[in-house]
Amino acid sequence: MDGIDRAILGVVVTDGRIPLNQLAERVRLGASATRERLRRLERTVIHGYVATIDPVVIGFPIEALVDVDLPEGADMVTFEATLRDTPQVVEALHATGEHDYVLRLRCTHTDELHATVRRFKTEHGALRTRTSVVLDHALSYRQRLPK
Numbered sequence: 522m523d524g525i526d527r528a529i530l531g532v533v534v535t536d537g538r539i540p541l542n543q544l545a546e547r548v549r550l551g552a553s554a555t556r557e558r559l560r561r562l563e564r565t566v567i568h569g570y571v572a573t574i575d576p577v578v579i580g581f582p583i584e585a586l587v588d589v590d591l592p593e594g595a596d597m598v599t600f601e602a603t604l605r606d607t608p609q610v611v612e613a614l615h616a617t618g619e620h621d622y623v624l625r626l627r628c629t630h631t632d633e634l635h636a637t638v639r640r641f642k643t644e645h646g647a648l649r650t651r652t653s654v655v656l657d658h659a660l661s662y663r664q665r666l667p668k
Contacts (some may be wrong), residue, residue, distance in 0.1 A: 522566075525550060529558055530566065531666055537570035581627040583634050584655040588620035589641060590648045597621075603645045609637045620651070 528548040532539060539547075545555040576584070591600060597615070604613045604624065612625035628634040634652070641647040 526558060526562060526566075527666065529555065529562060533559075533567065533570075534666060576627050580629055583626075583628040583631060585626045585628070585634055585638075586653045586655060587624040587626055587638055587641070588651040589622040589624060590650070591621045591646060592648045595621075595646055600645060607637065607640075609633065 525548055529544065532544055532547050541556055541559070542552055544559070545552045548555060550558070576582070591597070600622075601613070601615075604610045604622075609626045609628050610624055611627050614623045615621065616623055626634060626637060628637065634654075638650050638652055641650055
């Protein structure tokens with residue numbers, strides 16, 4: 522992977538539907554060479570193109586990050602299955618650090634957020650949770666590649 526490949530990725534990560542001729546112009550390469558590189562990247566690095574939906578417009582204005590602590594020896598496989606079955610959970614990260622999981626939730630209103638977090642404790646074995654409501658997205662990892 523060289524600088525041109527990174528430039529191609531930098532463009533398609535923000536605009537996956539860009540016409541090939543415009544992509545070639547942006548990375549300062551011919552159309553056929555750009556097409557060849559893009560195809561190779563699609564075979565090796567790019568795992569698909571997705572539509573980015575505005576959750577507020579479709580009725581999910583509340584976004585929250587929830588840190589979850591599980592008791593020692595908790596069944597994480599079962600807990601993760603619960604996360605997959607909870608429609609409000611749109612992302613779940615099992616990470617090192619102070620908490621076992623960091624969850625991203627999308628809810629229709631604060632009552633739904635409250636009920637969802639409460640269920641993690643009452644029905645799914647969470648020892649503790651800490652919830653932060655997202656005010657704004659300063660930067661999205663989906664639109665930025667590391668340099």
